[in-house]
Every structure is written in C-alpha cells, then in structure tokens.
Amino acid sequence: MTPEAALAALPFGAAFRFVDQVISCDGAGRVVTATHYDTDRKVIAAHASLGSLIPGSILIEQAAQTALLLALIRGDAAPDRLGVVGAIKARFERPVTAPAELWCELTVAYLQAPQLGFAAEISLDGKVITRVSGACTLEMPGAPP
Amino acid sequence: MADDLQVTDEILDKVREIAAEALDVEPEEVSLDGDLFEDHGLDSIGIVMIHVELALTFGFPEPARGEDLSHIRTVRALSGFVHHRTAVEVPR
Numbered sequence: 017m018t019p020e021a022a023l024a025a026l027p028f029g030a031a032f033r034f035v036d037q038v039i040s041c042d043g044a045g046r047v048v049t050a051t052h053y054d055t056d057r058k059v060i061a062a063h064a065s066l067g068s069l070i071p072g073s074i075l076i077e078q079a080a081q082t083a084l085l086l087a088l089i090r091g092d093a094a095p096d097r098l099g100v101v102g103a104i105k106a107r108f109e110r111p112v113t114a115p116a117e118l119w120c121e122l123t124v125a126y127l128q129a130p131q132l133g134f135a136a137e138i139s140l141d142g143k144v145i146t147r148v149s150g151a152c153t154l155e156m157p158g159a160p161p
Numbered sequence: 162m163a164d165d166l167q168v169t170d171e172i173l174d175k176v177r178e179i180a181a182e183a184l185d186v187e188p189e190e191v192s193l194d195g196d197l198f199e200d201h202g203l204d205s206i207g208i209v210m211i212h213v214e215l216a217l218t219f220g221f222p223e224p225a226r227g228e229d230l231s232h233i234r235t236v237r238a239l240s241g242f243v244h245h246r247t248a249v250e251v252p253r
Contacts (some may be wrong), residue, residue: 038166045223102206113198124223125216126209128230151209 022088024134025095026081031121034078035085045124047086048117051078053114060114064080068114072146075118079136079148082120087132099130102120107147112140130154168240172219176240179214183207193237215239221246 017025019038025035039048053060055068063069080101087093112118119139126133131153138146173193181188184201197203203211212230216223221243233242 103210105210126212127223128209131205131209133209133216135213135217149210149213151206151213153206 017088017091019089020141020143022085025088026084026096027095027098028081032077033081035072035081038085039119040088041086041089045086045090045127046122047075047082047089047119049078049082049085049116050119052077052117055114057114070112070114070116070118072106072108075138075146076104076148078118078120078138078150079106079122079134079146080104080150082122083132083134083152084137086124086134092127092129092132093154095120097155099152100150101150104148104150106149108145109147110143110145112145117142118145125149126151167238168244172240172243175218176215176243177236179211179218180236180239182214183211191236194235196234197236198234211239215243219243219247227232 019041022153023035023038026035034051035049036052037050039050041047053070055061059074060068060070062069082095084098088095093099098104120136121139122134122136125135131151134149136148137144138148177188177191177193180197181191184191184203184207191201195201199210230242233239
C-alpha cells in the first residue's frame with residue numbers, strides 16, 4: 017500500500033489523526049512521519065492554560081498511529097481489521113509546546129503476525145523529545161476473518 | 162538456534178531483568194528455565210515488549226519475516242536468541 021493510501025486508511029477522523037505526512041519509508045521496517053500541531057487545534061487549545069503544551073498522551077498516539085501506518089504500508093495489517101495497542105512504554109525527555117512540527121522515526125523491533133513491536137523517537141528540530149516503545153495486535157479482536 | 166554458543170552471565174542477567182520488568186516482578190523471582198507463559202503468567206503482549214526491549218538494549222534488527230520465535234519461552238532461550246543475534250552482527 018502506498019503511504020498516501022495508508023494515511024487515508026487510518027481509522028480516525030481528522031480530530032484524532034496525529035500523522036499528517038510520511039516523510040520517508042524504506043518499506044523494510046522504518047518510517048518517518050511528521051505532524052504539525054497548531055495552537056488552534058482543539059486538543060492543544062484545551063491546554064492553553066499550560067502554554068499550549070502538547071500532551072504526552074498525544075505524542076504516544078502519534079507513535080502508535082505511525083506504527084499502524086507502517087504496518088499498512090508493509091501489508092502486515094488490513095484496513096478493515098486494524099488492531100489496537102496492547103502495551104506502551106514512554107519516556108518524555110522535555111516538554112514541547114505548539115505550534116510545532118514533530119517528526120516520529122519508528123522502527124519495527126518484532127513481528128510475529130498478528131503481533132508487532134515497535135520503537136519510536138519523536139523529535140523537534142532534530143532533538144528527541146519523547147521515546148516510545150510498544151506492542152500491538154494488528155487484528156481487532158472479534159474482527160471477521 | 163545457537164545452542165553451541167556460550168551465553169554470558171551478563172546477557173542472562175540483562176534478559177532476566179527485562180523479563181522481570183515485563184512480568185512486574187523482581188528479577189530474582191524469574192527462573193532461568195521456567196516457562197515464561199506457563200510458570201510466570203506472561204501474556205502474548207508481554208513477550209512482544211520483551212523482544213522490543215531486547216532489540217533496543219542489544220541493538221539488533223527486526224527478526225526476519227516468517228521467523229518462528231514461538232519456541233523461545235524461557236530466559237535462557239531468550240538469552241541464546243540474543244547471543245545468536247548479536248554474534249551474527251559482529252564481524253569475525
């Protein structure tokens with residue numbers, strides 16, 4: 017699947033999509049995505065009292081959606097049976113505020129279908145702000161075969 | 162797998178530490194030869210997180226597609242897997 021088709025296949029509406037663009041994808045297990053966070057985005061505006069802080073939970077979601085995107089591009093996941101994250105480990109190196117464009121570099125660390133493990137670094141201007149690793153099942157429980 | 166290769170205590174200790182974190186227990190509670198699933202209650206997501214941590218810690222790449230890892234169920238077997246993956250990455 018092409019990166020563009022994979023982006024379109026993410027099962028989220030615009031309000032909850034935290035991957036804007038695929039910067040690069042080697043097709044073998046590494047992808048870099050970009051996400052722009054504006055201050056008027058609802059989830060950021062809700063944190064205006066904190067100086068438009070980008071919430072850590074959203075950074076985790078950016079990494080998880082990037083993992084799903086890579087699985088779609090590689091053909092490890094099907095658009096109609098998309099899976100869910102089962103475990104996440106995150107380390108926040110520094111806070112970041114909007115507006116900002118954050119890149120997520122993600123590599124596949126484990127793949128035994130239907131399960132995938134990944135490691136990701138989210139960065140701002142080349143400096144890592146968050147490290148995320150996770151495990152997900154690529155098939156939604158109860159999805160039709 | 163690399164049964165003929167010598168697994169160091171350093172690898173065994175680190176793998177046990179990673180397995181203990183996934184199980185949310187102390188490393189001393191994880192036996193080297195106990196089945197992580199049947200004896201320690203590890204679930205299918207837990208083993209994925211262990212492999213991710215091993216890859217990050219020891220720096221080896223994603224396992225090849227189709228490689229069956231389901232038989233790796235103990236700390237000692239995981240350590241052998243790590244030793245094999247790291248050994249093949251180092252030029253002789």
